[in-house]
Amino acid sequence: MHTVPQTPWLYPEERAGVIGQMLEWGLLKFDNGRGLPVKSGGLTDVYVNERDARDNSEAIDYLARLYESPLRQLGVSRFVEVPDSVSCFAGPLSMLTGLPYLTIREQAKEGRVTKAKVIGHPSSGDEVVIMDDVITDGASKIAPYTECLEMGLNVKAP
Structure with a gap:
């Protein structure tokens, strides 16, 4: 059984x-003046915007490789991506780790063939981790977390 590490997953030398x-x-x-707007309507001084890596294949590869080791250490059977935040490197990360992944939308896409709220085919009891680019209160993970529980998945490090 794998445990959730309680230490930072980057070495101090790597962070800079x-x-x-x-x-x-x-x-x-x-922005030292805390003038960067966030979805909740508030303002912040630091904003991580991994979704913009779509413009740069080197950035996609770099981010996928950064997440590879901690994802392996968690010992999950798949990961859950929160669209659109990590969508651009979910596929490359899946290829690097050999782990399948799920996409869980807040709402199903109406008027589509599948209308899927969940893309992927998990099995009850699968251990998963939810990946998002947001470092705030975790509100964007509530819907995917709830959906995972309803499917009988075990969420690590929610």
């Missing part, structure tokens, strides 16, 4: 390099 790359690619924004 990761921050530098994310700044270079425009995936990390700073």
Whole structure:
């Protein structure tokens, strides 16, 4: 059985390099005046915007490789991506780890053939982890977390 690590998953020596790359690619924004708007209507001084990695295949590869080791350490059987935040590197991450993944939308897409709220085919009892690019109160994970529980999935590190 795998446990959820309680330590940072990047070595201290790696952090500056990761921050530098994310700044270079425009995936990390700073404003000392706390003027960056967030979805909840509030303002922040630091904004992580991994979804914009779509513009840069090097950034997609880099982010997928960053998440590979901690995802393996969790020992899950699949991961759940919160669209649209990590959608751009969910596929590459799946290929690197050999893990399948689920996409869970807040609402089903009406007027579509599948109308799927959940994309993928999990089995009850699967251990999963929810991946999102938001570092706030976790509100964007409530709907996917609830959906996972309803499907009988065991969510690690919710």
